[in-house]
Amino acid sequence: MVEESGSTGRSPRTRRRGQGELEAQVLSVLGSAPGPVTAAWVQERLHGDLAYTTVITILTRLYSKQAVTRSRSGRSFLWISTADEAGLTALRMRQLLDRQDDRDAVLSSFVSALAPHDEQLLRSLLNEPGPTASGTAGEAES
Known part of the structure; x- marks a missing residue:
């Protein structure tokens, strides 16, 4: 019933x-x-x-x-x-990643499972100049 x-x-x-x-x-x-x-x-x-x-x-x-x-x-x-919905999701992702012993494997698996458009977007975001530890972008290591 x-x-x-x-x-x-x-x-x-x-x-x-x-x-x-x-x-x-x-x-x-x-x-x-x-x-x-x-x-x-x-x-x-x-x-x-x-x-x-x-x-x-x-x-x-x-x-x-x-x-x-x-x-x-x-x-x-x-x-x-201090965060929008996207920021909260990103925070959750970072917290999950922080709990893993093999971060390389997790990130590699994540990227390989992305749709082609998402992978391209991620690659373009990673290629954008960003802040470095010294506070300037694009400095070469010696």
Whole structure:
């Protein structure tokens, strides 16, 4: 027998969010903020039934990932985004890479699995001049 959608206690419109989806939504809301904002401000703009404590949990996780910063405002915090969704994804990728013993194998496997367009884009990005340890681009090693 198949359960009807209302028998789980959830409304038929409610669906489980994908991993990282709430974080991305919070970052998007913070990205539209006029400046540092409260968790209540974020909660109001998520247009959902998220509990205040859930919003705080997400903001705290983003803070630990260095995707947001916070500053004290009385007894609460004001939050501001330091990364967009792409930046958060890049941070996750770096954290995963940092946990690996054989970084060369991981990177090689990653690049070999890319679609041709993505591989070309990555190669062109890697060929662009970037900052070096001394702060200047394009210095030759002696």
